[in-house]
Amino acid sequence: MTNNEILEIAMYQSATDLGCCPDDFRLHKNKVVLSGNNPDARKYLTLPFYCNLVSYGNNIVASVDSEIADIVENYINKYPVEHCFEPPNMYRLNEALEKKNMGIGLMSEYFLPDITALREIQCDYEMKILLPGDFANLYTSEWSNALCEKRKQLDVLAVAAYDKNKLIGLAGCSADCQSMWQIGIDVLPEYRRRNIASALTSRLALETIYRGKVPFYCAAWSNIRSVRNAIKSGFKPTWVEMNAQCISSISERNK
Structure with a gap:
């Protein structure tokens, strides 16, 4: 595999998870799509999403429930891409989510192998x-x-x-x-x-x-x-995600 082939596979999977097209992650404008179920999505995801933001660096693709779509669209178009995933701007989104008994529950960075750097590393065991x-x-x-x-x-x-x-x-x-x-x-x-x-x-x-x-x-x-x-x-940062969850689930995790 080449690095480009690996990236294509990852974008295709993200598109499957979100319900968009792989090329949407290459756009220089943000995109909001309505989330749905898909049996080919990553198994640990809970679909449909209420609000899930994904960025590969160029833009944000938001996969959302219809009742929050306009709010999310306004949010991601108001702030620079990177600031949508960090305070203080993310508090604006969280305030809107809390009115729907939801909140920002997960924030993660994802890494893919860099074929030019990946090699077998030795240890003493x-x-x-x-x-x-x-x-x-x-x-x-x-x-x-x-x-x-x-x-x-x-x-x-x-x-x-x-x-x-x-x-x-x-x-x-x-x-x-x-x-x-x-x-x-x-x-x-x-x-x-x-x-x-x-x-x-x-x-x-x-x-x-x-x-x-x-x-x-x-x-x-x-x-x-x-x-x-x-x-x-031998991995490199490739995409980020921020996902909303119900308040009860977040409270349970905080215990």
Whole structure:
């Protein structure tokens, strides 16, 4: 795969999720579309969206419920693209959402592999490729970023690091849609800062590409450790998303 092919696949998937066209992300004007259900969307998404903003850098594509469409359109056209995803401007949108018993619930940055930078990184520990049967007993709190217990059926591939017979790091892939697999990573605290995370992430990304899938990586903007790992592992920031959720769901998460 080339970087351009990888980007095309990601934009096609985002268009599937949002209900727009892939070329909409290349426009130099914003676009609002009405959200709907799609069986080919990423499996962890809850569709239809009430309000989901996505930017690949050029503009914002907003996938929304019809009752908030005009408000969102006014919002994204009032402020520069980057400021729509940060305070204080985002508070304006949140105020409008709260009147509908909704609020800004998720904000994430997504990374795609840079083929010119992606390479196998070495660490001082043995690494092994694991298939679902190999990690069936690893759905514990230590590995909750690498594996998702709620969606076990989507976990398809992992790479583990061992200190002798002790599992010290795990990167896992979730088949969140037909063409793209999401990478999550966990390393035991006492083994961090030893190149284990980047070694596991880069190896799993390469194994994913060998299987004809596009690996992608997600992190919160404030998770500097995770963002650094993505970049060190050969990934580059590609798109951002901001999603609205119901107030009760946000309150539950705040507990």
